[in-house]
Amino acid sequence: MAFTRATGKHRRPSRIQRGTARAAGVAALATTGVIGTVAAPAAFAAEPSTEQTGLTPVVTMGDTVAQQIDAQAVAQQQAADEAAAKQKAEEAARKRAAEVAEKAKEAAEKARAAKERAAREAERKRLNAFVAPISGSYVSTAYQASSGLWSSGSHTGVDFHAASGTSVHAVGMGEVVEAGWGGSYGNNIVIKMNDGTYTQYGHLSSIAVSVGQKVTPGQQIGLSGATGNVTGPHLHFEARTSPEYGSDIDPVAYLRSHGVSL
Incomplete structure (x- = not known):
């Protein structure tokens, strides 16, 4: 038994038929001008709102990220500038410190x-200076005083008052050329001074230097005593132009000429 498709009014049109009908309707409206006043069908409704599509949040988020990136870039640049300024300040401080240290080193x-220089000058002056043979003493017998006690009939030197055992000093810088027994002078020392003159120290109780030894002003060379031809302890001091007896000169004038106050 064959079946035939019913054509009654309740039959649903096909998809092609529905599309064709909509197209025909739109064309008819366009032809009659009614399309301008007829409400737009749902298929041609206005674009959905941004709230519906979610585009605005995306755009807003993009702007916020850009602002954050800009702010981060500004912060990074500021940090870089501050680091550069700090480094520059540290370099300047190191340079100033180095300059100060160099100046301090130069000053030192x-x-x-x-x-x-001052020490050398002081030492030079000290070595070139003259002192009294006994500190704080005085001349008890003058130069060329007359007496039968001396073979020449007069005193060839001066006597400095001194108890036995008093320290005796070299009056200036020189070299010992005699140290030992000297006959009537008892234990004596003769020094050739740097200026070419000679000084003699007699009647010593002890001798603390030897021939060839260099001595300096004020150096202890022995102790006073009463050896040799004496009447009591004292120091016999002579100044000579040579080491030989008879070349004596005024010892007080000699010492004063070298700055010694007596």
Whole structure:
């Protein structure tokens, strides 16, 4: 038994038929001008709102990220600038510190050099200075005083008052050329001074130097006593132009000419 498709009014049109009908309707409306006043069908409704599509949050988020990136870039640049400024300040401080240290070093070297020069000058003056043969003493018998006690009839030196055992000093810088027994002078020392003159120290109780030894002003060379031809302890001091007896000169004038106050 064959079946035939019913054509009654309740039959649903096919998809092609529905599309064709909509197209025909739109064309008819366009032809009659009614399309301008007829409400747009759902298929041609206005674009959905941004709230519905979710585009605005995306755009807003993009702007926020851009602002954050800009702010981060500004912060990074500021940090870089601050680091550069700090480094520059540290370099300047190191440079200033180095300059200060160098100046301090130069000042210290100058001060040290000045101190050394002053020390050398003081030592030179000390070595060139003259002192009394006995500190705080005085002349008890003058030069060329007359007496039968001396073979020449007069005193060839001066006597400094001194108890036995008093320290006797070299009056200046020189070299010992005699140290030992000297006859009537008892234990005596003769020094050739740097200026070419000679000084003699007699009647010593002890001798503390030897021939050939270099001595400096004020150096202890022995102790006073009463050896030799004496009437009591004292120091016999002579100044000579040679080491030989008879070349004596005024010892007080000699010492004063070298700055010694007597």
